[in-house]
Amino acid sequence: IPDITFFIDIPVGEAENRKRQKLHHELDRIEVSERDFFEKVRNGYLYLSKDKRFRKIDGMQSIEAIHNHIIREIELLEKR
Template structure:
């Protein structure tokens, strides 16, 4: 069945301002008269939320392998897409996702340097070509993003990685954004009013299409 709603995703490193962007975009979509469902990844269903806790937790007695981390991310995504995203899109509802597949390709592919063929295999199995209609990538310099993230509280297992990990992740994000015609890059190193303006402009232009 062809999807009738639209799937919009907010992407970015820690400290990029995704929560604020989600709020701005949500308001615009609802004001345009659409029924909106918000999701987050990993998470969004009971099982996927349990996987989220598993992924983000510290496991002091064992090493979390990069392969296990990757597989858990796609397991959670499969649950969310099949149980929440696709059914709502087919009903004509709009979905706004706080992260989606680009995150795995950036964090596990770029940051963890996992072989791209392994990731592509999982993408084919779990997504079968399903992609967002619009992605807003909030670009922030990793050092500044981590500084902002630390200011809001305790960091989880992935957020505690070293700076080079996030630099590789950002490079992967930027490379993907350049190749994705449905991705808009928002520079979050600007002033807050400028960032908010650019987000509002991006969603306004999309809604007017």
């Protein structure tokens, strides 16, 4: 079991928008799933992220802010 797991959370609608903007390949069987499937997957991760080893990060932040958050968490882990 890892010491820490990062969950970068974004709403399903935002994930769909990002996927459409960067689509450079044919969609696989999971990518063509209905929105309900992705809502269930996200809810599963939200449930798992309640565990103390999970760090839920707001994926709507800038890449730099997400990066800094992860670095801070790793530095705190190293101090233990």
